[in-house]
Amino acid sequence: xxxxxxxxxxxxxVIPAHHLMTFLLQLGLLLGLxxxxxxxxxxxxxxxxLGELSAGILIGPSLLAHAAPxxxxxLLPQDAARFHLIDAVGQLGVLLLVGxxxxxxxxxxxxxxxxxAAWISGAGLIIPLVxxxxxxxxxxxxxxxxGVDPTVFALFMGVALCVSAIPVIAKILTEMRLLHRNIGQLxxxxxxxxxxxxxLLLSVVSALATAGARTGxxxxxxxxxxxxxxxxxxxxxxxxxxxxxxxxxxxxxNNTTIAAVTVMFLLSAAVTHAMGFEAxxxxxxxxxxxxxxxxxxxxxxxxLQTFVAAVLAPIFFxxxxxxxxLTELANPVVLVAGIVVLVVAIAGKFAxxxxxxRIARRSRWEALALGAGLNSRGVIEVIIAMVGLRLGVLxxxxxxxxxxxxxxxxxxxxxxxxxxxxxxxxxxxxxxxEEFFDALENSDRELMATARETRP
Numbered sequence: 001x002x003x004x005x006x007x008x009x010x011x012x013x014v015i016p017a018h019h020l021m022t023f024l025l026q027l028g029l030l031l032g033l034x035x036x037x038x039x040x041x042x043x044x045x046x047x048x049x050l051g052e053l054s055a056g057i058l059i060g061p062s063l064l065a066h067a068a069p070x071x072x073x074x075l076l077p078q079d080a081a082r083f084h085l086i087d088a089v090g091q092l093g094v095l096l097l098v099g100x101x102x103x104x105x106x107x108x109x110x111x112x113x114x115x116x117a118a119w120i121s122g123a124g125l126i127i128p129l130v131x132x133x134x135x136x137x138x139x140x141x142x143x144x145x146x147g148v149d150p151t152v153f154a155l156f157m158g159v160a161l162c163v164s165a166i167p168v169i170a171k172i173l174t175e176m177r178l179l180h181r182n183i184g185q186l187x188x189x190x191x192x193x194x195x196x197x198x199x200l201l202l203s204v205v206s207a208l209a210t211a212g213a214r215t216g217x218x219x220x221x222x223x224x225x226x227x228x229x230x231x232x233x234x235x236x237x238x239x240x241x242x243x244x245x246x247x248x249x250x251x252x253x254n255n256t257t258i259a260a261v262t263v264m265f266l267l268s269a270a271v272t273h274a275m276g277f278e279a280x281x282x283x284x285x286x287x288x289x290x291x292x293x294x295x296x297x298x299x300x301x302x303x304l305q306t307f308v309a310a311v312l313a314p315i316f317f318x319x320x321x322x323x324x325x326l327t328e329l330a331n332p333v334v335l336v337a338g339i340v341v342l343v344v345a346i347a348g349k350f351a352x353x354x355x356x357x358r359i360a361r362r363s364r365w366e367a368l369a370l371g372a373g374l375n376s377r378g379v380i381e382v383i384i385a386m387v388g389l390r391l392g393v394l395x396x397x398x399x400x401x402x403x404x405x406x407x408x409x410x411x412x413x414x415x416x417x418x419x420x421x422x423x424x425x426x427x428x429x430x431x432x433x434e435e436f437f438d439a440l441e442n443s444d445r446e447l448m449a450t451a452r453e454t455r456p
Contacts, residue, residue, distance in 0.1 A: 015085075023085050027315065030086070034314035042175070042281075045391045049171050050411055052314045056321020065328065068354030076322070091279070093312030093385040098280045099265035100305055101188070102196035102287020103296075104179045116360035117186060121193035124374055125162045128348030129201070132161030135344050140333050143398040148209070156206045156393050160402050161345045162196035164191045165380035166284060169373055171313065176418060183366055183424055187373035196372065202384060209391050209414055226273040227266035229285075239287045243377065243387050245295040261290060272376060320382055324407070338401040345405045346412070348382030365423045370415035383407035 015023070037051030037058075057063065065072040076083070112238035136154030144153045169180075169191050178184035241264065248260035265283045272282030290296055329335050350371040357367035385402040394402070 001008050002127065010287075019082055019085075020181075022075070022082070022133045022202040023199050026086050029059065029075070030318040031311060031315055032307040033058060034318040035310075038314060046312075046411065046414060048175060049168060049317045050407075052317035053319040053321040053324075053410075057324055057326065061325040063328060077431055086315075086319055089312070090316035093162045093308065093314075095265055095269050095279060095283045096304070096308045096314070097270075097313045098166055098170065099261075099287040099290075100301075100308060101174070101179075101300075102284040102352055103291030104170075104174075104188070116357075117189045117193060118361065118362035119360040120186070120353055120362075120374075121197070123359065124164075124190065124349060124352035124354070124370075125194060125197055127352035127355070128345065129158040129162040131348040132158035135161075135341060139337055140342075142333055143337055143358060143395055145392050145395050145398075148393055152205065152209050153393055154273075156209075156388050157341075157402075158387070159198065159201045160384050161204055161341070161348060161386060161405070161441070162194070162201070162379055164194040164349075165376050165379050165406070165410070166191050166195050166280060168376045168380070168438065169413075172373070172376060172410075172417065173412055175311075176414065176421075177407065178202035178417070178421055181424070181426065182423065183369050185420055186366075187370055190370065190374060192284065195284075195380065198380070198384075202387065205393075206387065206391060209393055221276075226277065227275075229272060229282075231274060233285050233289060237286075238293070238404065241286075241289045241293050242295050245290070245297075246291055249297060249300075254300040254303055257297065258304045261304065263379065264290065288301060324403050325396070325400060329404070330335060331397065334397045334400060337398075338404045344403050344405055345377070346375060346409060349409075363424070365420050369417055369424065370418035372413050374421060375409045375416075376413040377406040377409045401446070 001422075033055035034052040037054045038048035039051070041051030041054075042048050059072070059075065061072075064075075082137045088211075094199030133154045137150060144150065154195045167189060172178045173188060179188070240249075244260050244264060245257070248257045251257070264286050266354045268282035269279035270282070272285075273279040297408075329338060353371040353374045358364070362370070382403055385394060385399045388402070389396075389399045437452035
């Protein structure tokens with residue numbers, strides 16, 4: 001029997017029983033804690049995602065590893081292969097969350113407000129990028145990994161401080177019922193531009209850290225791939241989405257449509273990931289195409305949205321909390337550096353978005369709301385920090401500082417955003433959009449009422 005035949009006949013590897021039990025305990029504990037702490041955070045007017053992040057912090061290296069090291073080692077073994085299991089569930093959650101958020105994007109409004117979004121995004125990227133690079137040159141040597149060019153580290157800091165987090169912003173806007181508002185649409189639209197440019201900048205810094213002289217070629221390749229993806233999405237993606245939705249609509253019930261939409265999210269995410277961009281970018285673009293399709297039956301996606309919001313998204317944010325180690329802040333150098341970087345990050349992003357909004361002739365309350373919303377770095381910054389750690393650009397200490405910025409800026413956004421949005425008068429266009437977005441919730445209520453009435 002040749003090697004090919006032996007490979008084909010080999011049994012598929014299975015998860016050992018003990019590993020499966022630990023995996024199920026991890027998911028159950030993370031989801032339970034995330035749900036409870038998320039509801040507790042919401043009671044105090046904070047976004048639920050902060051409670052969900054806290055779930056990971058409580059049973060991660062920050063607390064449980066020190067309070068009960070044996071229990072921590074048993075519950076969360078540091079074997080990468082086993083930890084990847086729970087990471088995979090979290091990644092599925094964030095991809096579906098971002099895809100569903102993309103469906104709420106009003107493409108017509110984005111076209112009408114393209115100039116404003118460009119101004120706001122441009123200033124909101126350039127100012128914190130310059131400030132981040134500057135602070136990167138001034139941090140203590142202890143925060144820079146051995147053998148790393150200080151210029152590369154400074155550029156990486158600039159990229160980390162200029163990004164915004166689509167998953168966090170989308171969840172905050174959803175929880176605060178601001179997605180239907182023009183200001184919510186503008187925040188989300190600007191965050192998309194920030195995210196695209198941010199990943200491009202990250203590719204530049206990564207190339208500097210690993211490819212040296214090939215940096216220019218890597219940048220041009222990334223730009224060409226991005227342009228190709230957008231063109232294909234606009235020219236062919238709309239037609240493909242329409243065909244898939246029409247075929248899925250012929251199936252009985254909601255199952256076929258839910259499966260079809262999920263498949264489209266995942267395949268689009270796989271395409272952008274293969275191109276070297278973040279997978280959530282593909283899911284978001286796919287969601288925008290689906291949301292703009294006249295063939296979409298919104299009510300059919302109620303079960304998917306409920307499951308993602310109640311199960312998958314909390315697991316993702318809890319796993320993000322597992323990556324944090326707040327004990328690093330006990331080091332005075334790390335603590336002081338963290339405070340300085342945090343102040344620069346908040347001031348730079350807020351000032352950039354505010355100035356850009358005023359140039360685009362937005363009111364001061366709209367400018368304030370944009371500054372507050374775009375200041376949320378969240379898990380995107382955590383992901384960037386993990387890239388820096390993997391590339392050897394960051395030390396554990398500088399990684400902790402960047403994660404600190406992500407957490408604090410996400411905590412600051414909701415109260416400031418709520419304060420500013422309450423002073424922006426609603427429009428008729430927003431009322432129409434709200435009716436469309438509320439179809440999911442209203443349909444859910446009708447289905448539950450019907451089930452109660454028909455119950456024997």
